[in-house]
Amino acid sequence: MRIAVLGAGPAGLAAAVATARAGHAVEVFEAGDQVGGMTASPTIAGQRVDLGSHRLHPVASPPVERLLREALGDDLQGRRRRGRIHLEGRWLDFPLRPVDMVTHLPPSFVAGALWDVAVGPWRSRASRRATDRTVGEGGPPDDDALSTLRRRLGPTVADRFYRPYLTKLYGVDPSRLHAEVADRRVAARRATDVVARMLRPRPEVDFRYPRTGFGQLAEGLADLARGAGATIHLASAVTAVTEHVDRVTVTAGATTTDVDVVVSSLPAPLLVRMAGAGDDVVGAASALVHRGLHLVHLDLDAPRLSQADALYFPGTDTPVARVSEPRNFRENPDDPPDHSVVCAEIPYDPRGPAPDTAALARTVTETLQRAGLAVPQVRGVTVRSLPRVYPVYTAGSRRALDRLEDWVAGRRRILTFGRQGLHTPDNTHHVLAMGLDVADVVGADGIDHRAWARRRAAYRDFVVED
Numbered sequence: 391m392r393i394a395v396l397g398a399g400p401a402g403l404a405a406a407v408a409t410a411r412a413g414h415a416v417e418v419f420e421a422g423d424q425v426g427g428m429t430a431s432p433t434i435a436g437q438r439v440d441l442g443s444h445r446l447h448p449v450a451s452p453p454v455e456r457l458l459r460e461a462l463g464d465d466l467q468g469r470r471r472r473g474r475i476h477l478e479g480r481w482l483d484f485p486l487r488p489v490d491m492v493t494h495l496p497p498s499f500v501a502g503a504l505w506d507v508a509v510g511p512w513r514s515r516a517s518r519r520a521t522d523r524t525v526g527e528g529g530p531p532d533d534d535a536l537s538t539l540r541r542r543l544g545p546t547v548a549d550r551f552y553r554p555y556l557t558k559l560y561g562v563d564p565s566r567l568h569a570e571v572a573d574r575r576v577a578a579r580r581a582t583d584v585v586a587r588m589l590r591p592r593p594e595v596d597f598r599y600p601r602t603g604f605g606q607l608a609e610g611l612a613d614l615a616r617g618a619g620a621t622i623h624l625a626s627a628v629t630a631v632t633e634h635v636d637r638v639t640v641t642a643g644a645t646t647t648d649v650d651v652v653v654s655s656l657p658a659p660l661l662v663r664m665a666g667a668g669d670d671v672v673g674a675a676s677a678l679v680h681r682g683l684h685l686v687h688l689d690l691d692a693p694r695l696s697q698a699d700a701l702y703f704p705g706t707d708t709p710v711a712r713v714s715e716p717r718n719f720r721e722n723p724d725d726p727p728d729h730s731v732v733c734a735e736i737p738y739d740p741r742g743p744a745p746d747t748a749a750l751a752r753t754v755t756e757t758l759q760r761a762g763l764a765v766p767q768v769r770g771v772t773v774r775s776l777p778r779v780y781p782v783y784t785a786g787s788r789r790a791l792d793r794l795e796d797w798v799a800g801r802r803r804i805l806t807f808g809r810q811g812l813h814t815p816d817n818t819h820h821v822l823a824m825g826l827d828v829a830d831v832v833g834a835d836g837i838d839h840r841a842w843a844r845r846r847a848a849y850r851d852f853v854v855e856d
């Protein structure tokens with residue numbers, strides 16, 4: 391079969407590897423001039439950097455593990471986290487350590503959090519009874535993200551850590567976000583889970599990372615895909631997907647390509663528009679809103695900003711959410727010895743004005759200085775903006791996504807997957823699993839949407855680890 395894969399992020403590349411190996415004739419269309427999507431590693435001031443802090447989860451499913459090993463071999467390094475969180479004006483180690491927390495956090499925070507742990511079982515029971523009553527009366531349960539986090543972790547951590555942090559990421563108070571945001575972003579289901587995690591002996595490997603930058607993974611996958619016979623077209627933005635009875639035509643620039651099946655990791659609203667869905671479906675798609683992220687790369691005139699791999703800023707006193715230092719994620723002798731490029735992540739509304747590079751750089755340096763860090767001379771600033779990073783979940787967006795997925799499920803020759811295609815906040819190992827699954831659901835009759843729906847159901851349990 392002839393298959394067009396749209397998008398060469400990790401999802402599209404995994405699908406290309408798996409479908410090419412299954413014997414299909416595969417062509418990948420990618421708008422950018424390099425592979426990797428959000429996981430790409432551009433070179434700035436002579437250093438490989440990432441588009442925001444990226445690390446690979448320490449464990450993945452066996453098929454994904456095999457793919458990672460094939461793509462990266464010995465360059466996949468096992469690493470220990472060295473993060474720091476700037477919470478209420480104090481620095482904490484991340485992963486959290488009990489003694490560090492007790493000695494550095496304000497006493498009111500420590501006392502509140504301990505109390506919340508102690509009364510956790512009663513809180514859960516009381517809220518279950520309240521929810522049963524509300525559902526019984528026909529009203530909605532307490533299903534916003536903030537109430538869910540308060541119920542699970544207690545008001546101290548929910549209100550003093552997650553509330554400001556999620557407000558910054560999503561641009562709205564988490565009481566206005568669907569509970570799915572809490573389900574997807576916070577693995578702990580009880581306050582005692584957080585405590586148990588802190589008390590457990592630390593594993594040797596907290597995360598994995600490719601030697602020359604996170605983007606080395608996508609580059610390795612692209613090599614595997616090409617090795618299996620796939621063709622990857624870079625700088626080839628797809629503008630139309632036209633379904634016929636016996637084929638689909640993909641238009642990218644002035645080129646048209648006929649294939650039997652299209653599997654798309656592009657944003658779902660873009661796909662349905664390009665594929666000529668009706669006004670009701672395209673209208674529903676407009677409810678699928680994202681927050682964007684400005685990535686402010688500062689080239690610093692010193693070997694390092696700090697020893698940390700990532701610095702987290704949950705408070706709303708700064709728009710900066712996180713600052714990562716790529717050289718601290720890896721052992722790479724090729725990193726320049728005399729300067730270091732760091733990346734600050736600043737969430738933004740993609741409908742807003744264009745970024746002001748100098749103002750963003752000032753905001754980052756002031757944030758770091760206010761937090762007590764000595765910021766070396768800035769040699770250069772580069773800003774990249776990703777318009778679709780955090781899918782904003784509301785009750786309306788869930789309905790809209792269901793509408794889109796229903797429409798796609800009615801197409802014999804089109805499938806949507808990946809982080810943008812399914813409007814999820816999923817991690818790389820999740821989308822790699824999706825990409826591999828694609829090969830199992832395409833056949834001579836086109837897409838087996840029933841089999842795909844079964845895989846999709848499992849993806850709903852994916853939880854993102856920051």
Ligand SMILES: Cc1cc2nc3c(=O)[nH]c(=O)nc-3n(C[C@H](O)[C@H](O)[C@H](O)COP(=O)(O)OP(=O)(O)OC[C@H]3O[C@@H](n4cnc5c(N)ncnc54)[C@H](O)[C@@H]3O)c2cc1C
Pocket residue numbers: 396397398399400401402419420421422425426427428429441442443444445446447626627628629655656657683735776779807808809810811815816817818819821856
């Ligand atoms: C700041 C940040 C931090 C992250 N941290 C982590 C982490 O620590 N660990 C982790 O596992 N994951 C992390 N992620 C998530 C990870 O980046 C995603 O899971 C992954 O990139 C999703 O891959 P994808 O292929 O589904 O989508 P994408 O990477 O978005 O790829 C989609 C591709 O489609 C292309 N495209 C779009 N429109 C068109 C068009 N019209 N024609 C052709 N091509 C098109 C895009 O250029 C892109 O290459 C992070 C993401 C961000 C933004």
